[in-house]
Amino acid sequence: MPNQPLLTGEAIYRLIPQRPPIVMVDTFFSADETDAETGLHIHADNIFCQADTLQEPGLIEHVAQSAAAFAGYAPYTRGEAPKLGFIGEVKKFKIVRLPHCGEFLHTHLHVMGEAGGVTLIAAEVQVEGETLATCQMKIFIQEGE
Amino acid sequence: MEKNELIEKINEVLAEEFEIEVSDITPEGDIKDTLQLDSLSLVDMVALIESEFGVKIKGTEVGQIKNFAALYDFVYSNQK
Numbered sequence: 001m002p003n004q005p006l007l008t009g010e011a012i013y014r015l016i017p018q019r020p021p022i023v024m025v026d027t028f029f030s031a032d033e034t035d036a037e038t039g040l041h042i043h044a045d046n047i048f049c050q051a052d053t054l055q056e057p058g059l060i061e062h063v064a065q066s067a068a069a070f071a072g073y074a075p076y077t078r079g080e081a082p083k084l085g086f087i088g089e090v091k092k093f094k095i096v097r098l099p100h101c102g103e104f105l106h107t108h109l110h111v112m113g114e115a116g117g118v119t120l121i122a123a124e125v126q127v128e129g130e131t132l133a134t135c136q137m138k139i140f141i142q143e144g145e
Numbered sequence: 146m147e148k149n150e151l152i153e154k155i156n157e158v159l160a161e162e163f164e165i166e167v168s169d170i171t172p173e174g175d176i177k178d179t180l181q182l183d184s185l186s187l188v189d190m191v192a193l194i195e196s197e198f199g200v201k202i203k204g205t206e207v208g209q210i211k212n213f214a215a216l217y218d219f220v221y222s223n224q225k
Contacts (some may be wrong), residue, residue, distance in 0.1 A: 088185045113192030115207045120188045138185055 005029050005039070006073075015072035015082055016065050021047050024062040025069050033111075036070040040105040054099045059133050060090060063123045066107045067139050070121070088118055088138035095133045103127045117141065146224060151198075152217050158197050162189065172214035179213070199225055 007028040013019065015028065027039030040062050042049065048058025064087055072082030099105060105125055112120040118140050125133040146154070160167045163180040170179060182190060191202045194216075200223045202210065210216050 113188050113195055113202075114204050115188040115191045115202070116184050116204070118185055118188045120192045138188060 006031070012069060014076050015069040017068070017082065017084070018065060021045075022061070023065070024048070024058065025065045028069055028073065029106075031070055031073045035111070036066070036073065036109045038066040038069055038107045038109070040107075042099055042101050042103050042105065044101045046101070049101055052101045054101070056095065056098070059095065059098070059125060060093070060135075062105060063107065063125065063133075063135060063137060064090075066109055066123065067121050067137055070109050071119075071139060071141055084142040086140045086142070088140050090138075091136050093133070093135035096130075097132055099125075099127055099132055105132070112136070117143070148217070148221050151221055151224070155194075155198070155217060155220060156213075158193060159190070162193050170213055172212065172217070174213050176210065176212060176216060194220060 005027045007015065009026060012023065012025055012028060016023070016025065018024070025038050025040055027041075029037035029039060031037075042054050044052070046054065046058065048055050048061065068082070068085050071085050075082055105127060107123060107125045110122045112122050114120070118138050121137050121139060123135050123137060124131055156167045156170045159165075159180060160170065163182075165180065176182065176190070177187070180190065187207065191207055195201050198220050200220045202219065206219070210219055
């Protein structure tokens with residue numbers, strides 16, 4: 001894990017359009033052309049938590065927002081507003097176990113390919129090195145207005 | 146990898162991924178039609194080629210690769 005995150009807390013709002021209570025990324029560790037790392041502290045008041053556990057939709061939303069933050073980081077460094085993005089497909093979603101409140105999700109994203117404006121991203125969600133979930137997600141980024 | 150061997154391997158992995166018969170693939174065949182690719186699934190082929198052969202097809206290049214012969218040539222000339 002990189003020592004110093006690039007962005008944390010409300011600074012993440014510069015990368016994603018979501019706002020509380022549905023913000024599911026609170027740490028942005030790193031990004032380059034093909035890879036990025038994000039994180040999320042799971043608090044008990046998270047709207048996707050039930051019985052002290054983050055539910056599946058919360059995990060999917062975390063990965064989706066991580067991908068959105070990844071896509072938004074390059075425009076952010078150029079002083080531009082984040083572009084609107086859409087999830088085209090979620091596939092090969094495998095959950096080993098659901099995370100509990102109080103745990104910190106550390107997520108690695110890797111761009112597997114791009115074509116026709118669609119980016120295929122592989123994601124791996126970990127807690128302290130333990131893999132909790134993996135998936136692939138297709139993201140369509142809308143260019144221009 | 147020699148070209149004939151490469152062609153055989155490309156056909157094999159594409160047929161498996163997109164659930165078609167290897168015999169459905171011909172050099173002149175249109176890739177999108179043969180593999181039944183739409184705007185969302187085209188990226189699956191790009192990712193598969195990169196993961197299996199280490200050859201990255203850029204967004205600007207993928208539109209120029211219309212048939213399998215063009216794909217074979219591209220992968221063969223860009224393989225490491």
